[in-house]
Amino acid sequence: MKNALISNYHTHTKRCHHALGEDKEYVEEAIKAGIKYLGFSDHSPMPFRAGYVSGIRMSLKEADAYFASIESLKKEYKKDITIYAGVEAEYYPEIFHKLIDFLADYPLDYMICGQHFLNNEEDSYYMGSPFSNEKILRGYVDNVKEAIDSGKYLYIAHPDLPQFVGAPEIYDKYMRELCLHAKERDIPLELNVLGYVKRPSSPPYPTRRFFKIAKETGNRTVVGIDAHSPAAFADYNSQKAIFNFADSLGITPEPFLKI
Numbered sequence: 001m002k003n004a005l006i007s008n009y010h011t012h013t014k015r016c017h018h019a020l021g022e023d024k025e026y027v028e029e030a031i032k033a034g035i036k037y038l039g040f041s042d043h044s045p046m047p048f049r050a051g052y053v054s055g056i057r058m059s060l061k062e063a064d065a066y067f068a069s070i071e072s073l074k075k076e077y078k079k080d081i082t083i084y085a086g087v088e089a090e091y092y093p094e095i096f097h098k099l100i101d102f103l104a105d106y107p108l109d110y111m112i113c114g115q116h117f118l119n120n121e122e123d124s125y126y127m128g129s130p131f132s133n134e135k136i137l138r139g140y141v142d143n144v145k146e147a148i149d150s151g152k153y154l155y156i157a158h159p160d161l162p163q164f165v166g167a168p169e170i171y172d173k174y175m176r177e178l179c180l181h182a183k184e185r186d187i188p189l190e191l192n193v194l195g196y197v198k199r200p201s202s203p204p205y206p207t208r209r210f211f212k213i214a215k216e217t218g219n220r221t222v223v224g225i226d227a228h229s230p231a232a233f234a235d236y237n238s239q240k241a242i243f244n245f246a247d248s249l250g251i252t253p254e255p256f257l258k259i
């Protein structure tokens with residue numbers, strides 16, 4: 001069975017400490033799966049204050065090797081696949097400008113916004129844990145709106161990560177605001193395959209309650225595998241489930257994005 005997917009801009013590498021395999025293996029598995037446009041978007045190195053070490057991303061020092069590896073794979077496989085060098089980066093207001101300055105030294109093709117934490121990572125909320133405080137949802141939506149306004153992001157990864165368990169009207173109000181903002185700025189929203197694969201042990205995204213709003217708002221959408229292992233490319237059943245989910249809401253994900 002061949003994959004319906006011809007692009008994936010959400011691909012990690014072992015540098016984030018929770019993904020497996022060699023960079024080359026991701027490329028080879030993507031080619032086998034029929035992917036034509038492959039973006040690496042590992043969890044971005046971040047210019048945190050001295051002394052803070054994140055366990056879920058490469059260090060600043062590892063950025064050289066990350067981009068060098070992708071540049072070399074671009075050349076090696078150019079006959080078979082178009083490869084892009086990206087990062088998945090939260091919008092952390094206090095250090096965002098430092099991050100952009102840092103990345104300016106590298107051949108970066110694009111960024112995606114996966115807002116896993118509110119405002120910062122050191123003393124903050126993981127958005128995938130259940131919460132009912134409206135202020136946290138307000139903050140999440142503000143972070144993502146500012147990310148969109150920065151003009152630096154290609155799309156929003158798993159926009160429906162927040163596990164808000166408060167009143168449905170409140171969820172609807174804030175997420176509608178997010179969707180409208182993305183629509184006005186022409187920024188696609190991702191239907192995330194990994195959120196499906198990890199069920200039921202992790203936050204259950206993509207969610208019907210979010211993408212119903214996105215459908216009503218008329219948002220652009222794209223499917224992201226969020227590959228944390230080369231084998232993820234061959235998981236056609238999960239990818240198909242995401243396409244079926246989209247279809248059930250009348251949503252048609254875009255086959256590829258312009259970079």
Ligand SMILES: [Zn+2]
Nearest residue numbers: 012016018043
């Ligand atoms: Zn990850």
Ligand SMILES: [Zn+2]
Nearest residue numbers: 010088114226
């Ligand atoms: Zn990711």
